[in-house]
Amino acid sequence: MSDITLSASVRQNLLSLQSTATLLSRTQDRLSTGNKVNSALDNPTNYFTAQGLNNRASDINNLLDSIGNGVQVIQAANTGITSLQSLVDSAKSIANQALQAPTGYSTKSNMSVTLDGATSDDLRGATSYQNTIASSNVLYTGAAGGTTAATATATLDGTAGTFTGTAVTGATAATTLIGTGGVDATGAIFKDGASLSVNGHTVTFKSGDAPAASGVPAGSGVSGNIVTDGQGNSTVYLGSTGTPDATVGDVLTAVDLASGAISASITAGAATIGTAVSTVNGTNQVVLQSSTGGAVNVSGTADMLGALGLTAATGSGIVTVSANPTTSAASLGTLIKDGSTLTVNGKTITFKNAAAPTASTLGTGYSENGNLVTDGDGNSTVYLQGGTVGDVLNAVDLATGVQTVASVSSGTATLQTTSGDTKATIVNGALQVSTGATSDLKITGTGNALSALGLTGNTGMATSFTAKRSSTPGSLDGKTLSFSAFNGGTAVSVTFGDGTNGTVRSLADLNDALKSDNLIASFDNSTGKLTVSASNDYASTTLGSTESGGVIGGDLASLDWSEPSDPVQDPTSQSTRANLVSQYNNIIDQITATAQDASFNGVNLLNGDQLKMVFDETGKSSLTIAGVTFDPAGLGLAKLTAGTDFVDNASTNKILTNLNTASTTLRTEASALGSNLSVVQVRQDFSKNLINVLQTGASNLTLADTNEEAANSQALSTRQSIAVSALSLANQSQQSVLRLLQ
Numbered sequence: 001m002s003d004i005t006l007s008a009s010v011r012q013n014l015l016s017l018q019s020t021a022t023l024l025s026r027t028q029d030r031l032s033t034g035n036k037v038n039s040a041l042d043n044p045t046n047y048f049t050a051q052g053l054n055n056r057a058s059d060i061n062n063l064l065d066s067i068g069n070g071v072q073v074i075q076a077a078n079t080g081i082t083s084l085q086s087l088v089d090s091a092k093s094i095a096n097q098a099l100q101a102p103t104g105y106s107t108k109s110n111m112s113v114t115l116d117g118a119t120s121d122d123l124r125g126a127t128s129y130q131n132t133i134a135s136s137n138v139l140y141t142g143a144a145g146g147t148t149a150a151t152a153t154a155t156l157d158g159t160a161g162t163f164t165g166t167a168v169t170g171a172t173a174a175t176t177l178i179g180t181g182g183v184d185a186t187g188a189i190f191k192d193g194a195s196l197s198v199n200g201h202t203v204t205f206k207s208g209d210a211p212a213a214s215g216v217p218a219g220s221g222v223s224g225n226i227v228t229d230g231q232g233n234s235t236v237y238l239g240s241t242g243t244p245d246a247t248v249g250d251v252l253t254a255v256d257l258a259s260g261a262i263s264a265s266i267t268a269g270a271a272t273i274g275t276a277v278s279t280v281n282g283t284n285q286v287v288l289q290s291s292t293g294g295a296v297n298v299s300g301t302a303d304m305l306g307a308l309g310l311t312a313a314t315g316s317g318i319v320t321v322s323a324n325p326t327t328s329a330a331s332l333g334t335l336i337k338d339g340s341t342l343t344v345n346g347k348t349i350t351f352k353n354a355a356a357p358t359a360s361t362l363g364t365g366y367s368e369n370g371n372l373v374t375d376g377d378g379n380s381t382v383y384l385q386g387g388t389v390g391d392v393l394n395a396v397d398l399a400t401g402v403q404t405v406a407s408v409s410s411g412t413a414t415l416q417t418t419s420g421d422t423k424a425t426i427v428n429g430a431l432q433v434s435t436g437a438t439s440d441l442k443i444t445g446t447g448n449a450l451s452a453l454g455l456t457g458n459t460g461m462a463t464s465f466t467a468k469r470s471s472t473p474g475s476l477d478g479k480t481l482s483f484s485a486f487n488g489g490t491a492v493s494v495t496f497g498d499g500t501n502g503t504v505r506s507l508a509d510l511n512d513a514l515k516s517d518n519l520i521a522s523f524d525n526s527t528g529k530l531t532v533s534a535s536n537d538y539a540s541t542t543l544g545s546t547e548s549g550g551v552i553g554g555d556l557a558s559l560d561w562s563e564p565s566d567p568v569q570d571p572t573s574q575s576t577r578a579n580l581v582s583q584y585n586n587i588i589d590q591i592t593a594t595a596q597d598a599s600f601n602g603v604n605l606l607n608g609d610q611l612k613m614v615f616d617e618t619g620k621s622s623l624t625i626a627g628v629t630f631d632p633a634g635l636g637l638a639k640l641t642a643g644t645d646f647v648d649n650a651s652t653n654k655i656l657t658n659l660n661t662a663s664t665t666l667r668t669e670a671s672a673l674g675s676n677l678s679v680v681q682v683r684q685d686f687s688k689n690l691i692n693v694l695q696t697g698a699s700n701l702t703l704a705d706t707n708e709e710a711a712n713s714q715a716l717s718t719r720q721s722i723a724v725s726a727l728s729l730a731n732q733s734q735q736s737v738l739r740l741l742q
Contacts, residue, residue, distance in 0.1 A: 066613060066614065067613055067615070067680060067683065067684045068684070069600070069601055070611055070613040070680055071677065071680055071681065071684065072600045072601070073599075073600045073601065073603045073605060073611050074605070074611070074625070074673055074676060074677045074680065075600075075677070076598050076599060076600035076604075076605075077598055077604070077605035077606050077627075077673055078670060078673050078674070078677070079598065080594055080595060080597070080598025080606045080630070081598075081606070081630070081666050081669060081670045081673070082670075083594045083598075084591060084594055084595065084606075084630060084635075084666055085663065085666045085667070085670075087587050087590050087591050087594065088591070088635070088659055088662050088663050088666065089663070090587050091584055091587045091588070091637075091659050092656065092659050092660075092663075094580050094583050094584045094587065095580075095584070095646075095652055095655050095656045095659060096656070097580055098577055098580050098646040098652045099649055099652050099653075099656075101573060101576050101577055101580070102570065102572075102573040102576070103536050103539045103570070103573065103648065103649075104539060104540070104569065104570060104573045104574055104577055104646075104647050104648055105539040105540065105567045105568060105569055105570055105573075105648070106568050106569070106570040107565065107567060107568040108533045108534045108535075108536075108539045108567050109533060109534045109539075109541060109542045109543040109564055109565055109566060109567045110531050110532060110533030110534070110543060110564070110565055111531070111532055111533075111543060111544070111552070111561050111562050111563065111564045111565070112529050112530060112531040112532070112561065112562050113529070113530055113556070113559045113560060113561045113562070114527065114528050114529050114530075114560070115476065115528050115529075115530050116475075116528060117474055117475075117528070118474065118476070118523070118528050118530070119523075119525055120506060120507040120523045120525055121505075121506050121507075122473075122474065122505055122506065123476065123496060123504070123505065123506065123507060123510065123523070123530065124473050124474035124475070124476040124477045124496050124497075124505065125473075125474025125475045125476050126474050127471050127472065127473050127474055128471065128472045129437045129438075129469040129470070129471045129472075130420070130437060130469060130470045130471070130472070131402070131420065131421045131422055131434050131435055131436055131437050131469065131470075132434075132435050132467060132468065132469055132470050133422065133432050133433070133434055133435075133467075134432075134433050134435065134441060134465070134466075134467030135430045135431065135432055135433075136430050136431035136433065136453060136454035136455050136465070137430065137454030137455075137456070137457075137458070137460070138428065138429040138430050138454065139154070139332060139333070139389070139426070139429050139430070139431070139453065139454050140332075140333040140429060141154055141327070141328075141329050141330070141331060141332060141333055142158065142326070142327025142328045142329060142330075142331050142332065142333050143328070143329035144329075146333055148329065149428055149429025150332055150333070150389060150426065150429050151389070151426060151429075152388065152389050152390035152393065152425065152426050153330075153388055153389070153390065154330065154331060154332050154388060154389045155330055155331045155332070155386065155387065155388055156293070156331070156332060156335065156336055156351070156382070156384045156387040156388060156389070156391070156392070157291070157292035157293040157294075157325065157331060157335065157384045157385050157386065157387065158292060158325040158326050158327045158328055158331045158335050159292065159325055159326050159327075159328050159331075160261070160277065160289050160290050160291060160292050160323075160325050161289070161290045161295070161323040161324040161325045161326055162287050162288065162289045162290070162323050163287070163288040163296075163310070163321050163322065163323040164281070164285050164286075164287045164288075165285055165286040165287070165288075165308060165309035165310040165311075165321075166285065166309040166312070167283055167284040167285050167309060168183060168284050168285075168286070168307075168308065168309040169284065170284065171183060171248060171280055171284045171286070171308075171309070172248070172280050172284070173247065173248055173249035173252065173276075173279060173280045174247050174248075174249060175247060175248045175280075176239075176244040176245070176246065176247055176248075177190040177205075177236075177238060177244065177246045177247065177248065177250075177251065177307075178190055178191075178238055178239075178241060178244050178246070179241050179242070179244035182244055183248060183307045183308065184307050187238075187241050189301070189303045189304050189307050190205050190238060190246070190304065190307070191205065191207070191238075192205065192206055192207035192208075192238070193205070193206070194300075194301075194304065195300070196251075196254075196255070196298055196299065196300040196304065197298075197299040197300070198232075198254075198255050198258030198259055198296065198297065198298050198299075199232070199258055199259050199260070199294070199295075199296060199297055199338070199353075200232075201231070201232035201233050201234075201257075201258035202233050202234075202258075203233075203234050203235075203236060203251070203254040203255065203258060204233075204234070204235045204236070205235075205236050205238055205246070206235050206236070206237050206238065207237075207238050207239075207240065208237055208238070208239065208240065209225075209237055209239055209240075209245060210222050210224065210225050210226070210227060210237040210245070211227070212269075213268060213269030213270045214269055215269075216269045217229075219266070220266065220269070220271075221264060221265075221266030221267070221269055221270050221271025221272075222269060222270060222271055223264070223270070223271040223272065223273045224250065225237045225238075225239070225245045225246045225247070225250045226250055226253060226254055226257075226271070226273070227271075228254075228257055228264045228266075228271050228273070230264055230266050230271075232257055232258045232259075232260065233258070234254040234257055234258065236250050236251060236254055248280055248286065248308065249276065249280070251308070252276045252278040252279065252280075252286070252288075253273060253276040253278075255278055255288065255296065255298060256274075256276045256277055256278050256289075256296075257273065258296075259290060259291055259294070259295075259296035259353075260291045260293065260294060260338065260352075260353040260354045260385070261276075261277045261278070261289060261290065261291035261296065262274035262275065262276060262277065263354060263355065265361075277289040277291075278296075284309075285309060286308045286309050286310060288310070288321065288323045289323060290323040290324055290325050291325065291353055291354075291385055292325055292384075292385050292386075293325070293335075293338065293353040293354065293383070293384030293385040293387075294325065294335075294337065294338040294353035294384060295322055295323065295324040295325065296322065296323050297320060297321075297322045298310070298320065298321050298322070299318055299319070299320040300318065300319065301315070301316050301317065301318060301319070302314050302315050302316070302317050302318075302319045303315060303316065305319050305321060332389065332452065334448070334451070334452040335384075335452065336351045336384060336447070336448060336449055336452045336453075337351070337447045337448050337449075337452075338351065338352065338353035338384065339351065339352070339353075339446075339447055340445065340446055340447025340448055340449035340452075341445060341446045341447065341449060342395075342396070342443055342444070342445045342449050342450070342453075342455075343443065343444045343445065344378075344396055344399035344400060344441075344442075344443050345378075345399055345400055345439055345441065345442060345443075347377075347378035347379050347380075347398075347399035348379050348380075348399075349379070349380050349381075349382060349392070349395045349396070349399060349449075350380070350381045350382070351381075351382050351384055351387075351447070351449060352381055352382070352383050352384060353384050353385065354383050354384070354385055355383060355385040355386055356368060356370075356371045356372075356373070356383040356385075356386060356387070357373070357383075358411075359410055359411030359412045360410065360411055361411075362411045366411075367405060367408040367411055367412065367413035368411055368412055368413060369391075369394060369405075369412070369413040369414070369415055370387075370388070370390070370391045370394065371383045371385075371386050371387035371388065371391045372387070372391045372394060372395050374395070374398050374405065374413060376405050378398050378399045378401070379399075380395040380398055380399070382395055389426055389431075389453075392453065393423070393424040393425065393426065393431065393433075394415060394424075396424050396433055396443070397415075397417075397423055397424050397434065397436075398415070400434060400435065400436040400438070400439075400441060401418060401421075401436045401438045401439075402417060402418055402421040402422070402423060402424065402434045402436045403415045403416065403417055403418065403423060404416060404418060418436065418437075420437060421434055421436050421437060422434050430454065431453065431454060431455070433465075433467070435467050435468070435469045436469070437469060439469075440466070440467065440468045440469055441465075441466060441467040441468075441469075442464055442465070442466045443455055443464060443465040443466075444463065444464045444465075450462075450463075450464075450465065473497075473498070476496045476556070477496055477497060478495065478496065478497065479495070479496050479554070479555040479556055480493060480494065480495050480496075480554035480555045480556065481493070481494050481496070481552075481553075481554045481555070481556040481557075482494070482552070482553040482554040482557075483514070483517055483519060483532075483550050483551065483552055483553070484549050484550060484551045484553070485517065485549045485550075486517050486518045486519055486534070486538070486541075486543065486548060486549045486550030487518045487534075487538045487541055487548050487549065487550070487650065488518075489516055489517035489518040489519070489549075490516040490517055491517060492513050492514060492516060492517045492519075493553075493554060494509075494510065494513045494554075507521060507522070507523045514532070515535070517550070518534065518535045518537060518538050518550075518650075519532055519533070519534065519535060519543075519550065520532075520533055520534075520535045520536075521533075532552075534548075534550075534567070536648070536649055537648060537649035537650045537653065538648060538649075538650045539567055539647075539648040539649070540567055540647040540648040540650070540651065541567070541648075541650075542564060542565075542566050542567065543564040543565075544564040545564070550564075569647075574643070574647070577642075577646040577647060578642035578643065578646075580646055581640045581641070581642045581645055581646050582642070584639075584640050584646075584655075585639045585640060588632050588637060588638070588639050591630075591631065591632050591635065591637065592631050592632060595607060595629075595630045595631045595634075596631075604627070605625060605627040605628065605673070606627065606628060606629070606630040607627065607629060607630075607631075608627045608628070608629045609627040610624065610625065610626055610627050611624070611625040611627070612624045612625075613625075613680060613683075615683045615686075621683075623676065623679060623680065623683070625673075625676050628669055630665075630666070630669070635662040635665060635666070636658050636661055636662055636665070637658055637659070637662055640655070
């Protein structure tokens with residue numbers, strides 16, 4: 001080439017063409033690689049800086065695989081914990097089945113003693129009760145001044161009262177009611193169907209003649225013109241206008257029957273009636289007379305009573321006239337009203353305005369003492385006409401049981417006082433009422449019986465009169481009973497008493513005290529036997545043994561207690577429980593297998609392995625997760641032994657406690673793994689983002705601008721074409737010389 005001589009223009013164009021070709025080659029190289037720095041020659045600083053960034057990104061990217069494996073190891077452990085939790089829950093279910101199964105023992109360990117006279121309501125033994133005396137208000141007689149104290153002989157009835165009407169011309173007891181010469185000449189007043197009301201009883205008037213004895217209703221009797229039912233209701237037969245029969249005396253007799261002033265004896269339809277006390281006096285006046293035991297109240301139309309001279313009113317309106325008995329020095333100051341009652345300890349005393357019936361007329365089972373009739377079961381009727389305070393006291397005693405019917409002769413009763421009791425009496429005007437020993441006293445009443453007998457309390461407003469018996473508690477009162485701690489319970493000591501201030505009276509009280517010591521008591525009322533036994537939770541243990549405790553002490557330890565018995569197993573129940581033990585042990589085997597299988601890539605955090613994860617290329621940032629051993633032993637669980645475990649509630653509850661602890665341990669570890677997994681996932685995301693940052697930074701140092709390089713390539717191509725053309729022009733002068741030489 002040194003022998004070749006180029007012109008200056010050719011050489012210049014050739015150099016320009018070579019330079020363009022070099023630039024074009026570099027531009028095409030950048031476009032093909034995408035980098036503007038492809039070697040240290042391009043830009044040493046950027047090249048080595050980018051290479052360092054890319055190397056770090058590569059190192060961190062390599063660590064991501066290890067982190068991902070660590071995440072899977074944690075997730076495998078978490079999956080294992082979830083399965084273990086399910087297995088523990090299944091074991092709990094089996095234990096709960098054991099709790100719901102029969103006790104497992106047909107007889108629990110127990111000891112018993114017989115307590116004479118005791119009941120489940122009062123374990124102290126038989127309480128003896130004594131009669132007490134309760135006083136009423138002071139009773140006074142009807143003597144003037146109202147200050148004379150009543151005695152037992154004071155009568156319950158008084159002096160009969162009277163009501164005298166106005167004179168009726170020509171009236172006598174024999175005067176007819178209707179017809180010529182009668183008080184009702186036309187028969188317009190005393191007519192068929194008319195009636196009078198007397199003390200709640202009815203006197204009815206009926207036309208025609210009275211029937212024969214054979215024609216009266218059953219239970220009724222006929223006497224003259226009157227048919228009576230024996231209970232105070234009567235029918236007066238008027239006869240006919242032409243041949244009147246009924247008289248004023250018949251009306252007065254019917255009124256006296258209704259008021260109780262007289263009575264009727266009925267035999268085979270015939271009535272024998274006492275002599276009327278209501279009369280027509282010598283001045284033609286009708287005189288109504290009450291009984292000694294109660295008032296007479298006669299109600300009828302004004303015309304009817306007016307015909308008898310008992311009212312000045314006329315017409316069909318109802319008028320009532322009355323006559324009331326009065327008190328005297330021989331009677332109570334307040335008379336008891338007919339029909340009043342006393343209820344004494346559930347027994348009834350009825351007060352009746354009548355004279356006492358004869359003993360021979362009493363029904364079967366009834367007997368008479370004085371002016372009272374008793375049914376022999378504590379219920380009595382006191383007859384006000386002739387009855388005394390003493391009769392009331394006897395009736396109260398029959399109701400309380402203080403007195404009883406000792407014998408009955410011809411219907412007459414002989415009373416006797418119950419041993420140890422005191423008959424009711426009246427002292428200084430106050431009733432001294434005995435409670436008796438069989439029950440506390442409670443007296444209520446209807447009518448005015450309570451108030452008339454002074455039984456309405458100090459204020460006079462009380463609706464009942466009550467008194468309690470005195471009592472002496474049973475032999476165990478004040479005695480103590482104790483048991484040492486039984487199966488970890490609380491030692492207990494009780495004192496028998498009335499149930500107040502912490503004392504024990506009933507079986508319920510005793511059980512409240514024993515339950516804290518895992519003991520329970522029962523009582524057989526038929527035999528008086530008190531039995532103390534182990535509670536259901538500790539049915540497998542022996543009361544009073546060295547291992548279990550529950551040694552008896554206190555005052556009652558000296559009683560004749562039976563020796564503590566050993567518990568007696570129920571084969572059927574224990575078989576059921578043994579089957580549950582087998583099921584439980586299968587679960588334990590599965591816990592072992594599950595804990596061993598919870599591994600990933602050879603690492604098992606549930607089998608004691610340790611997991612270390614490195615998060616940066618220097619190894620300075622890392623996380624170490626310590627493994628746990630979650631086999632049955634690590635969870636505090638173990639296989640059970642049939643006949644030892646699940647035998648009673650106490651042993652079952654211990655196993656349930658261990659299962660609950662295991663469940664808590666699993667949940668705690670699951671929480672710890674969850675926390676570590678969150679940390680790992682955060683670092684995993686951080687590393688991914690950091691790699692992106694490093695790679696982006698490296699790219700920013702080396703990547704070419706493709707738009708710029710494409711423009712450069714286009715420009716260099718144009719430039720190269722121009723250089724070729726210029727070189728061609730420079731060579732034309734030499735072509736001209738060549739042609740000259742040709």
